[in-house]
Amino acid sequence: MPTLVSHPEEVRIVSSRFGQGAAEIDRYLELGGYQSVRKAIDQGPDWIIAQMKASNLRGRGGAGFPTGMKWSFVPKQSAKPKYVLVNGDESEPGTCKDHLIFLHDPHAVIEGTIIAGLAIGAKMGFIYLRGEYRYLLKIMEKAIADAYAKGFLGKGIFGSQFDFEVVSQTGAGAYEVGEESALMESLEGKRGVPRIKPPFPAVVGLYGGPTVINNAETIATVPHIFRIGAEEYAKIGSERNGGTRLFCVSGHAARNGVYELPMGYNLKRLIYEVAGGIRDGRPLKAVVPGGSSTPVLLPNEIDIGLDFDQVGKAGSMLGSGGVVVLDDTVCMVDFALRTIAFYQHESCGWCIPCREGTDWLKKTLTRLHAGAGEMRDIDNVRYLAENMLGRTFCPLGDAAAMPTIAFVKKFRQEFEDHLDGKPCPHARHTVPELAAV
Amino acid sequence: MSATTLPAPFAPTIFSPELAARFDKLVTLYPVRRSALVPMLLYAQDEIGYLSDSAIAEIAQRIGITELDVRNVLSYYSMLRTKPAGKFNVQVCTNISCMLRGGRELLEHCERRLGIGHKQVTPDGVFSLEEVECIGACSWAPAVQVNYDFHDNLTPEAMDAVLESYRAKANE
Amino acid sequence: MADVTFTVDGRQLTAPAGTLVIEACRAAGIEIPAFCYYPGLSLQAACRMCLVRIEKMPKLQTACTTPVGEGMVIATETDEIKQARKSMLELLLANHPLDCPVCDAGGECELQDMTFKYGAGGSKFTDIKNHRDEQQWSPVVFFDRPRCILCYRCVRVCNEGMDVAALGIQFRNSGAVIAPNDITSLDCEQCGMCIDLCPVGALTSDTYRYKTRPWELTHVGTICTHCGDGCKTTLGARREENGMQIVRGDNRDKSGMNGDFLCVKGRYAFDFANNPERLTQPLVRQPDGKLAPARWEDAIALVARRFREIREERGGAAMGVIGSTRITNEEAYLLQKFARGPLQTANIDHHRTTDYPGFVKALGGETAHFGSIADALTAPAILLVGGDPTEEHPLLAWNLRTNFRHNGSRIYIANHRAIKLEHQAKATLRISYGGYADLVRSLAASDDASLPAETAHFRDALRAEQNLLIVFGAELRGDAIAPLIQFGLSLPAAKFACLGDFANSRGAMDMGLHPAFTPGYQAVSTVGLSLPQMMDAAGRNELAALYVVGDDPVGRLGLAPESLRNTFLVVQDMFLTATAQVADVVLPSASLYEKSGTVTNTYGDLQPVKKAADTTGVRSDLELIIRIADQMGEDIRALVPFGRGERGDMGQSRGVQSGEADRHAVWLAAHNLEPKLSPFDPDALLDEIQRLVPGYDVDRFALMAGEPQPVRVAAGSNFPVSTGSESIQPANDTLFTSGTLGQYSEKLTEVNRFQAEKTLVAAG
Numbered sequence A: 001m002p003t004l005v006s007h008p009e010e011v012r013i014v015s016s017r018f019g020q021g022a023a024e025i026d027r028y029l030e031l032g033g034y035q036s037v038r039k040a041i042d043q044g045p046d047w048i049i050a051q052m053k054a055s056n057l058r059g060r061g062g063a064g065f066p067t068g069m070k071w072s073f074v075p076k077q078s079a080k081p082k083y084v085l086v087n088g089d090e091s092e093p094g095t096c097k098d099h100l101i102f103l104h105d106p107h108a109v110i111e112g113t114i115i116a117g118l119a120i121g122a123k124m125g126f127i128y129l130r131g132e133y134r135y136l137l138k139i140m141e142k143a144i145a146d147a148y149a150k151g152f153l154g155k156g157i158f159g160s161q162f163d164f165e166v167v168s169q170t171g172a173g174a175y176e177v178g179e180e181s182a183l184m185e186s187l188e189g190k191r192g193v194p195r196i197k198p199p200f201p202a203v204v205g206l207y208g209g210p211t212v213i214n215n216a217e218t219i220a221t222v223p224h225i226f227r228i229g230a231e232e233y234a235k236i237g238s239e240r241n242g243g244t245r246l247f248c249v250s251g252h253a254a255r256n257g258v259y260e261l262p263m264g265y266n267l268k269r270l271i272y273e274v275a276g277g278i279r280d281g282r283p284l285k286a287v288v289p290g291g292s293s294t295p296v297l298l299p300n301e302i303d304i305g306l307d308f309d310q311v312g313k314a315g316s317m318l319g320s321g322g323v324v325v326l327d328d329t330v331c332m333v334d335f336a337l338r339t340i341a342f343y344q345h346e347s348c349g350w351c352i353p354c355r356e357g358t359d360w361l362k363k364t365l366t367r368l369h370a371g372a373g374e375m376r377d378i379d380n381v382r383y384l385a386e387n388m389l390g391r392t393f394c395p396l397g398d399a400a401a402m403p404t405i406a407f408v409k410k411f412r413q414e415f416e417d418h419l420d421g422k423p424c425p426h427a428r429h430t431v432p433e434l435a436a437v
Numbered sequence B: 001m002s003a004t005t006l007p008a009p010f011a012p013t014i015f016s017p018e019l020a021a022r023f024d025k026l027v028t029l030y031p032v033r034r035s036a037l038v039p040m041l042l043y044a045q046d047e048i049g050y051l052s053d054s055a056i057a058e059i060a061q062r063i064g065i066t067e068l069d070v071r072n073v074l075s076y077y078s079m080l081r082t083k084p085a086g087k088f089n090v091q092v093c094t095n096i097s098c099m100l101r102g103g104r105e106l107l108e109h110c111e112r113r114l115g116i117g118h119k120q121v122t123p124d125g126v127f128s129l130e131e132v133e134c135i136g137a138c139s140w141a142p143a144v145q146v147n148y149d150f151h152d153n154l155t156p157e158a159m160d161a162v163l164e165s166y167r168a169k170a171n172e
Numbered sequence C: 001m002a003d004v005t006f007t008v009d010g011r012q013l014t015a016p017a018g019t020l021v022i023e024a025c026r027a028a029g030i031e032i033p034a035f036c037y038y039p040g041l042s043l044q045a046a047c048r049m050c051l052v053r054i055e056k057m058p059k060l061q062t063a064c065t066t067p068v069g070e071g072m073v074i075a076t077e078t079d080e081i082k083q084a085r086k087s088m089l090e091l092l093l094a095n096h097p098l099d100c101p102v103c104d105a106g107g108e109c110e111l112q113d114m115t116f117k118y119g120a121g122g123s124k125f126t127d128i129k130n131h132r133d134e135q136q137w138s139p140v141v142f143f144d145r146p147r148c149i150l151c152y153r154c155v156r157v158c159n160e161g162m163d164v165a166a167l168g169i170q171f172r173n174s175g176a177v178i179a180p181n182d183i184t185s186l187d188c189e190q191c192g193m194c195i196d197l198c199p200v201g202a203l204t205s206d207t208y209r210y211k212t213r214p215w216e217l218t219h220v221g222t223i224c225t226h227c228g229d230g231c232k233t234t235l236g237a238r239r240e241e242n243g244m245q246i247v248r249g250d251n252r253d254k255s256g257m258n259g260d261f262l263c264v265k266g267r268y269a270f271d272f273a274n275n276p277e278r279l280t281q282p283l284v285r286q287p288d289g290k291l292a293p294a295r296w297e298d299a300i301a302l303v304a305r306r307f308r309e310i311r312e313e314r315g316g317a318a319m320g321v322i323g324s325t326r327i328t329n330e331e332a333y334l335l336q337k338f339a340r341g342p343l344q345t346a347n348i349d350h351h352r353t354t355d356y357p358g359f360v361k362a363l364g365g366e367t368a369h370f371g372s373i374a375d376a377l378t379a380p381a382i383l384l385v386g387g388d389p390t391e392e393h394p395l396l397a398w399n400l401r402t403n404f405r406h407n408g409s410r411i412y413i414a415n416h417r418a419i420k421l422e423h424q425a426k427a428t429l430r431i432s433y434g435g436y437a438d439l440v441r442s443l444a445a446s447d448d449a450s451l452p453a454e455t456a457h458f459r460d461a462l463r464a465e466q467n468l469l470i471v472f473g474a475e476l477r478g479d480a481i482a483p484l485i486q487f488g489l490s491l492p493a494a495k496f497a498c499l500g501d502f503a504n505s506r507g508a509m510d511m512g513l514h515p516a517f518t519p520g521y522q523a524v525s526t527v528g529l530s531l532p533q534m535m536d537a538a539g540r541n542e543l544a545a546l547y548v549v550g551d552d553p554v555g556r557l558g559l560a561p562e563s564l565r566n567t568f569l570v571v572q573d574m575f576l577t578a579t580a581q582v583a584d585v586v587l588p589s590a591s592l593y594e595k596s597g598t599v600t601n602t603y604g605d606l607q608p609v610k611k612a613a614d615t616t617g618v619r620s621d622l623e624l625i626i627r628i629a630d631q632m633g634e635d636i637r638a639l640v641p642f643g644r645g646e647r648g649d650m651g652q653s654r655g656v657q658s659g660e661a662d663r664h665a666v667w668l669a670a671h672n673l674e675p676k677l678s679p680f681d682p683d684a685l686l687d688e689i690q691r692l693v694p695g696y697d698v699d700r701f702a703l704m705a706g707e708p709q710p711v712r713v714a715a716g717s718n719f720p721v722s723t724g725s726e727s728i729q730p731a732n733d734t735l736f737t738s739g740t741l742g743q744y745s746e747k748l749t750e751v752n753r754f755q756a757e758k759t760l761v762a763a764g
């Protein structure tokens, strides 16, 4: 079982039930569970959405879209059934927070799903976990079955006139399926290729019906907002960035782990105080602040607040909350290649710039890495990434391009040091190829 | 096809009665039958070890789509395979967080220990090895999954113990 | 929809709301490059070639998915966009084998053209390209993976256009690959649409592969010689020792009424023309009983002499003429004229596969109700009684599917067997094989309580239709047709089409290759013998001469060869058919691809055919008829109105012939047409057909421009009670057969065998 960490600086809201046995429904109830949904039933959709807006909760999946606003886009009337879709595909390297939520607090996800359903008028919710999380699916499935047994799901939930069904399932290994429309395709039994937008999911989503899709952490946060009160929740965070979020510290920090901190918490403090600084007291070389798709920050760029706006201003992104800490032992060409190899492997292959771009980035970086590069290869890497940026069918292409541009821009010298037959010590490592061949 | 116009439960099956029953239920859970496809493929693989031609054929029939459709989908997902793996599929993450904490060394260690490389199976069929992308255990890196079980914060020594425990299971 | 106004590159444009930017721009002559966008197929937005800048949008947008909006300001040619296009091409070329010098698509490749236009000629990339070996997926389809740019056109046309779904996409990332349904081969209709739509040379056809360069070919657009739908096909021919040989059929220019559609026959089954068994020399039966090659002059002289002798000795009633469903209208017209004139016989017929006279009779002069193949593409509702368009009328099936996909048309099917089009049907009624007449009667009848509920439902749904296209197969004949027509005419607006089997089945009938009708369904006073009656008469030694032009009654009807022993039998054909084998004289004739003229498809669309190829040693049926008549000493000007019309007497004498010639000259002048200078010019006969055959006086200019012209034949007066429907024999061809001709197409035979094996395997 993953180790839980704690630190006095933490503000534990979403993680408040971690390690408390809340996966058992009775324990969850003891800890105040399923109270928020009752409140939501009493107050009705407009109130729910107003509260969500007031909470300043922004999506924890990566893009940070205001959740209340997203819910309000769903048309009131719809010929087709509406759905709530929980994105638990968590596959962005550096991110492992939804993992803990499913493990320790599955009922919070169910409760949040029902509240979202009440808000938009959906009668069915889906909780989609990445395929690797099979053991978490079992926990989720049990939680759902227990909720049905108690009458919290099914017909006339909590004795109200509302019906609500929840189904959970897993994918089977595909990062791209985390993209919202690709997730819908996957859930419809298809290849995880994203859809053309518009129409957006709020209008035409799963099975063609209006759909709210939210990250598992976003959804698990919802019941807490109604427990604490939306204004109170908003106050915890920074401007326009309500509440807390789970930061997954990994890499070379002394105390890796998932910490819950207020939005806007200082990145430098997160690394040096909360996570105990760099292991063995080594110098910090770089930080990837929000999962592998976010541009790398230099040590002098990390004195910033961790919220969507401030990290954006610093030229990177808050992303999925995966803070990857790199000490001075890291070769940035090596790191860049591993990052690109991932995006190459995970590209769905639909559009030219991503499919071919990631492939050629990987090929070129592999050669650079092996010490067989030329100066123009470094320029080509940047050229490729810049020509992918903003032109791909879905943001995966950007997710590959953005960090690449930052690596070359900020660490060009390291790339040049690999020229003239000076391979990276790690150059003999191969990169994964596609499964099922 | 809507859930209400189901064909009768599929009679001759290559799957165990439990799994067949599960499949019968699975296709009714969703607004469309096809939504059961990805989970079905995974469960079928869990039972048979891989997705054989006959498994593909039966699943296609159960869902009411073509075998081509099934192949299009299954080949997309990296956890699905059309060739057998070992009884215990050792999946070593080498993505960034694990890489920074020795994931690649762990992979090499496994290669040496098991005498096989990426996507290979030991001659006794007990282990197969796979280098995989991030498995969502970054803060507890380096991490390995054996089949669906996670093993976190590994060192080569700890990895040996993990492998030993599976070998013992195989010998049971 | 209302129009919206927007600006593209500084030009103000308007288009109906909802129009895609790419279409709106194309309509205004602004080219936006695209690989994955293909009109009529679902949108992909995958190739990213069509990116444009739209004001107020943060990123470049795909013109292929963005509808124009009021006030939209669009830029399509900025440096940013040029660079975006160039970089997409660089990426595509990076992994492309660049084997253009040997690639089938070389010179006709969209990737080449785009690279030429948008740059990316130089390569930045030096790493090894990804490679996969070529695969052969069927007797006709090859796949060269490295050339594929993954535009998904093939997958979509197979899924959406063909409703076959034999192609899919497997794996992901740069490993994504187009894959066939039978793992390593294709189990499908083998239409080759995937090859046609492929913008590069990834999908190629066995018939064309590595054969030639496109610029070495002459390309001639003509009409397919196989089924009754009459698709336009562009034939690419190349000079060979024995003439101009066809090496390719396609319709990439979409110029025909079939748009980009062709079926397996139209695309590949032209190779019968190159079959080594092709006859290229006249054959004459020798005293030893064997057929031996003869000189043209001798063979024709012999035929002419014997025809004249027999006519004089036994009279025209002892002679018979059998025409073809694959000759041109001009030839069919001339043949019946030759039979009724010089041969003085009323015994004339052809292989009839459906009851056009019955149809015309049932319409009783209503000419406004003929449906055309184009109606199948637009009609809001279609009733299909009998027939199986997927197998027998592939273009009709394609149009019905397209109509359903684009317009949500309602398709009603009544059939005695399951047919594939039922996938698109709103309602399907299964009836017994013998139940067609009853069905149509119950449609027409006033409410009948005894009707089964299903039939009543079906009928009620049909009665609610305002615009119904009614298509019926050969299952309905004779008197059974009338109630259906009557039912249709009771609706606010209905159109009709009757399904017959071969390229010019309809033309053969319209041109009077029938014992009871002269051209245009004008009843004759003395009805001659029908085809089966002629064969019977021959068996009774009552038929002294039989002239068979492009048919094989002996083979088709399984007749005993001896039954023709006492008949002087002349056969004009491409092959030594069973009939030709017992002939006294065999004259090698040209195929439909080797001559010009017109044909009429089963819906009554008149189209020009153009000579695309030739085979040394053969002659057109038109020429042969004329030469025989000439050798018989007939006045050719009476048969073919060529020359300057100097025979005209300006109306002073009332002789039939001179009056006709005069009227012909006046008609030519009125239609801005020149008198023809040669008797072998089929246009001379077309002039006469247009002038004399009711319904055929179509817009000549539009016809020659390649626009199908609807013919509106009407029943003449004194329509006979019987239309001779008892001698109708449907061809029962499948997608992979085509009457006698099909047996001589090696490719079609191979495909047929290939697919038959697949069916066997599937059946276990």
Ligand SMILES: Cc1cc2nc3c(=O)[nH]c(=O)nc-3n(C[C@H](O)[C@H](O)[C@H](O)COP(=O)(O)O)c2cc1C
Pocket (backbone or CB within 6 Å): A058, A059, A060, A061, A062, A063, A064, A065, A067, A070, A087, A088, A089, A090, A091, A092, A175, A176, A177, A178, A179, A180, A181, A213, A214, A215, A216, A218, A219, A394, A395, A396, A399
């Ligand atoms: C390539 C790609 C992968 C993504 N993966 C995930 C994921 O694993 N989990 C997730 O919640 N969101 C993921 N997203 C974001 C989703 O598309 C979507 O924005 C999110 O689920 C919305 O939830 P939120 O508003 O609660 O953040 C991904 C997006 C892209 C483009």
Ligand code: SF4
Pocket (backbone or CB within 6 Å): A176, A194, A346, A347, A348, A349, A350, A351, A352, A354, A355, A392, A393, A394, A395, A396, A397, A398
């Ligand atoms: S950017 Fe294109 S190829 Fe990449 S994952 Fe998105 S759609 Fe697929």
Ligand code: FES
Pocket (backbone or CB within 6 Å): A093, A094, A095, B093, B094, B095, B096, B097, B098, B099, B133, B134, B135, B136, B137, B138, B141, B143
């Ligand atoms: S990088 Fe290995 S689990 Fe995330």
